[in-house]
Amino acid sequence: MLYREAGQFKSTYAADQQIFPIRQDRIAVTLLLLVAFIGVPLFANEYWLSAILVPFLIFALAALGLNILTGYAGQLSLGTAAFMAVGAFMAYNFVLRMPWLGVIPSFILAGLCASAVGIVFGLPSLRIKGFYLAVATLACQFFVLWAIQRIGWFTNNSSTGVITAQTIEILGHTFDTPQSKYLLTLGIVAVLALLAKNLMRSETGRAFMAVRDMDVAASVIGIPMMKTKLLAFAISSFYCGVAGAMYAYTYLGTVEPEAFTLDLSFRILFMIIIGGVGSILGSFLGAAFITLLPIFLNVFFGALSHTFGLDISHAIVSNIELMIFGGLIIFFLIVEPHGLARLWQIAKEKLRLWPFPH
Amino acid sequence: MSREARIGETVLSVEKVSLSFGGVKALQDVSFDVREHEVRAIIGPNGAGKSSMLNVINGVYHPQQGTIRLRANGAWKEFSDMDSHEAAALGIARTFQNIALFKGMTVLDNIMTGRNLKMRASFLEQAIWIGRARREELKHRRAVEEIIDFMEIQHIRKTPVGRLPYGLQKRVELARALAAEPRLLLLDEPMAGMNMEEKQDMCRFVLDVNDQYGTTIVLIEHDMGVVMDISDRVVVLDYGRKIGDGTPEEIRGNQAVIDAYLGVAH
Numbered sequence: 001m002l003y004r005e006a007g008q009f010k011s012t013y014a015a016d017q018q019i020f021p022i023r024q025d026r027i028a029v030t031l032l033l034l035v036a037f038i039g040v041p042l043f044a045n046e047y048w049l050s051a052i053l054v055p056f057l058i059f060a061l062a063a064l065g066l067n068i069l070t071g072y073a074g075q076l077s078l079g080t081a082a083f084m085a086v087g088a089f090m091a092y093n094f095v096l097r098m099p100w101l102g103v104i105p106s107f108i109l110a111g112l113c114a115s116a117v118g119i120v121f122g123l124p125s126l127r128i129k130g131f132y133l134a135v136a137t138l139a140c141q142f143f144v145l146w147a148i149q150r151i152g153w154f155t156n157n158s159s160t161g162v163i164t165a166q167t168i169e170i171l172g173h174t175f176d177t178p179q180s181k182y183l184l185t186l187g188i189v190a191v192l193a194l195l196a197k198n199l200m201r202s203e204t205g206r207a208f209m210a211v212r213d214m215d216v217a218a219s220v221i222g223i224p225m226m227k228t229k230l231l232a233f234a235i236s237s238f239y240c241g242v243a244g245a246m247y248a249y250t251y252l253g254t255v256e257p258e259a260f261t262l263d264l265s266f267r268i269l270f271m272i273i274i275g276g277v278g279s280i281l282g283s284f285l286g287a288a289f290i291t292l293l294p295i296f297l298n299v300f301f302g303a304l305s306h307t308f309g310l311d312i313s314h315a316i317v318s319n320i321e322l323m324i325f326g327g328l329i330i331f332f333l334i335v336e337p338h339g340l341a342r343l344w345q346i347a348k349e350k351l352r353l354w355p356f357p358h
Numbered sequence: 359m360s361r362e363a364r365i366g367e368t369v370l371s372v373e374k375v376s377l378s379f380g381g382v383k384a385l386q387d388v389s390f391d392v393r394e395h396e397v398r399a400i401i402g403p404n405g406a407g408k409s410s411m412l413n414v415i416n417g418v419y420h421p422q423q424g425t426i427r428l429r430a431n432g433a434w435k436e437f438s439d440m441d442s443h444e445a446a447a448l449g450i451a452r453t454f455q456n457i458a459l460f461k462g463m464t465v466l467d468n469i470m471t472g473r474n475l476k477m478r479a480s481f482l483e484q485a486i487w488i489g490r491a492r493r494e495e496l497k498h499r500r501a502v503e504e505i506i507d508f509m510e511i512q513h514i515r516k517t518p519v520g521r522l523p524y525g526l527q528k529r530v531e532l533a534r535a536l537a538a539e540p541r542l543l544l545l546d547e548p549m550a551g552m553n554m555e556e557k558q559d560m561c562r563f564v565l566d567v568n569d570q571y572g573t574t575i576v577l578i579e580h581d582m583g584v585v586m587d588i589s590d591r592v593v594v595l596d597y598g599r600k601i602g603d604g605t606p607e608e609i610r611g612n613q614a615v616i617d618a619y620l621g622v623a624h
Contacts (some may be wrong), residue, residue, distance in 0.1 A: 013499045014492075052497060194483040202484035202495055203477045208473050210460050218460035221538060222446030222475040231481065278462065331452075 004352045019197055036186055041179045042053055049178040050251070052295060057189045058246050059124040059183075060287035063271040064196055064280060065239025070269075071278035073232035074212025075125050079118075079140035080268045083237040084244025085260035086144060091245035092163050096156060103168045107188070107245045115234040116242025117144065122204050122233030126226055141262055148257045155257075162256045165249045175258045181250040188246065192239060197280050199235070208232050209278070274332060275339025285340040293328065297321045365590060366394035368429070369574055370415070370542060374422030377410055384410040385421065386598045392542070397568055397575045399589035401582075401609075403618060406595040408578045412544045415576070416452050417445040423498075430541070433525060434473055438488060447475060453531045453538035455547045455578075461520035463532050465511060469502045472537030508570075509533045509563060525556040536571070542589055543567065545577040549584060557581065561588055586610065594618070 003024045004250075010016040020026045040053065066080050090113040094106035101109070104161035125133050148154045157160050168175040168184065175184050199205055208226045210218035219225050248255040267290060275286020301317050304310075336343045370392040377385040385407045392398045400408045409527055413419040413427060417440040422620045430448050446595075451472075460468050476498065479491035506515055510531050514522060528548060535543055548564065549557045565588055567573050579585050585592060586606040594609060596603035596618040602609050609615055 017495065017499065023441075118421050198487040199481060199485040202487070202491055203479070204481045204484050205469055206463065206471045207474060209463050209467070210474075213460035214458045216418070216442075217454065217460070218471075220418065220442045220446060220452060220458075221472055222443055223471075224443055225537050235481075290562065333615055 001162055002351065002354070004348070006352050010090060017200070020105070029238065033190070036190075037183070038041065040185055042064045044182075046178045049182045051320045052292065053176075053305075054182055054185050054251050056287055056291045057185045059241050059268065059271060059291055060284045061189045061192060061246070062240050062243035062268050063275065063283040063287050063340060064193060065236045065243060066268050067272045067275075067278065068196060068200070068208070068239065069236030069284045070263075071272055071276075071282070072212065073208035073229065073236075075122070075138040075214050075229060075232060076130055076276060077233075077236070078134050078262065078269065079121060079137040079144075080240050080263045081159070081260040081262065081264035082144035083114045083118055083240035084264070085148060085257060086117050086237075087111055087241030087244030088248035088255055089163065089257075090114070091242070091316070092248065093154065093156070095166050103170055103249070107145055107242055110245045111238040111241040114237040114244070118233040118237025118240075119230050123228050125233065138262070145149055145257050160256070161258075162254055163248070164254045165252075174316060175250075185246055187249045188242065192328055193280060193284075196239070200280065204231065212278075270329075272339075274329060274339055277340030279339070279341035281344065282339050282341030285344075289332075289340065294321060294325055362590070364395045364572070365392060368392065369394045370429070370576075371409075371427045371569055373425050375411075375414055375421045375426065377414055377421040378406075378421055379535065383598050385595075386413065387424075388595065388598070388600050389622075390593045390600065391451065392574060392576055394592075395568065395572055396576055396590040397564070397588055398575065399585045399592045400576065400578045400579070400595060401477035401585055401592060405597075407593055409546055411595065411599075412452060412546055412576070412578065415445075415542075416450045416544060417442040423624070428445035428542070446538065449538075450544065451535040451538045451542070453528075453546060453548060454542035455534050455550065457524075457527045457531055459519045459527055459531055459534070462518060464516050464518055465522070465533075466502065466506075466515045469499060469505060469533050469537045472534040473498045473502065475538065505533050505536050508536075508566070520597040525552055525559075528552070528556075529563070532560075532567075536567060536573075539571070540573060543573045543575045545575060547578050547580065549579060549581055557584060564588060 003022065005022055008021070008023055010021070020029060044053065056322060062080060062084060065083070068073050070075050072190070078155070087110045091106050091110035092102055094109050095103060098106070117140070120178075121137055124136040128136060142158070151159050168181070168314020200208070207218070207223045210221075210223055210317065211225065211228050211232075215225065218228075247259070252259065271286035271290050274289050275284070289345050298321060301321060305312050305317070332340065336346070370389045371389075373389050375381070375385055375388050388407070388411065400411055402408050407439050410419060410576050420439050425436055427434050427436045428448060428450075429435070455469060460471065463471070477494050479494050480547065483489060483491040483596065506512055509532065509537070511526065511529055511533065514526060519527055522530065532545070532548065545564065552560060561584060564575060568575055577589070589606060592602070592606055592609045593600060594612070594615045601614045601618055602612045604612070
């Protein structure tokens, strides 16, 4: 059977509403999860796990958080890194000051703190939209970093502002190897991605998209504007907060407030623009594009100069990499302004009718 | 039972409503009533205040003077200052002159969104997708499928509405309004920009909604043939004032209405 919906008949609404209506998708996702949970920790080396896959997963989670707010609910935000910073530093404080709490509850509480900050800085969205809202969320970005740098409590009065994440210990098991950190990250990201998908295919997700597409009509059919927008900020910030906590705990280990500058916010915004605005898959594709592609280019050029015996200086190689990276971003945006996820969707629609054009 | 015999008592009464934007008086002292199960048309030349009237009824605009009374569940509810969200909760649904669908969503999702007030599950239940959230999703899907059948749009249920032609979009918008199971349905030019065949289809849908669901309908329309054919009573507005009110036959013979449409020699 070909990879398409046509011919795979559904006889109940439950079957029609499942996350992956195409059978091949279900098989592929199961295989992917098996490989990610079992295959990768067995065969990948330390560099791959802790320098490539873990940051990819964390960025994918942060991009997913921003996608809920910007892609689904249509509220442009430049405060992503600030919400991540709240998550990272609050997780540090919860683990430090309430060690009996455990790491996972601390992450959740840190996420909820980020939600609270998100709700406060989401209040302007009730009056302003689009680019103006983005500018208002910039205030969040600068205020949060300022507060963390100035108020000693957040960094436990560290003189440099740098915090060192404590060892992660869950139920007596210590997560200190790259493998275990990777598995923890993967587990959290997989669960949160599933929750996000469920949320976006049910009433809350539809309310978000309704507010995004036509706010007057949304309020006329009974969607409360204030509650919906603030909920979008809260959920989005929760995801970013948890991503920030993992950024500190499973990726960097030691973090300073400067790790969460506006640059990071932009990076995550680019991920969802390239990956696909308003798509869970798009968040992962975008994060993969932005975090993995430079590494592949690096390896590719390394191999190229090695095989041809070219003696190119390192500076030129890294500049060429940047140029190609930028060129590819422009190329993909011209081919499909709605992102990689849309390319995938178009391919699916073509396959539905293949080999006929209509 | 004939349609006339089903028409019941007054369910909506608009009393001395005035609305102005700065110096522009959109509505001046307009009063009329709507009876249960009837099709009530609002007509008038461009800029007469018809759309403003609908916006007042469902709380998008707040009139400076006057009250609107709605009979909901046997009790009269009086308001002059109501949110559109509260109006929806009272059972008022509407469509817009310029289609106001959620363009990025599929037809199915658009119509499901119309039932948002009937969903009770919290967002946490929805995220975990168990129990009430899942049951509600399936129960409302069934109800939505019935509306999709009724409006004859089965073939496009999974298509994003942004890709549909205009006539179908109008139909989807009516379906979304119906999904709320409204007691009062406001239609702002449901047949604008349609060809003869599409107009006939739409007329049939409006009358079927009125017959099968018993919904009270207030509609704005420019096509006089349509108005005279499907409405039970007609209100005529001109420059924000009411200049005529009655059955289509009475309106046809009303000199003030003829003057407003054709102009008078001075």
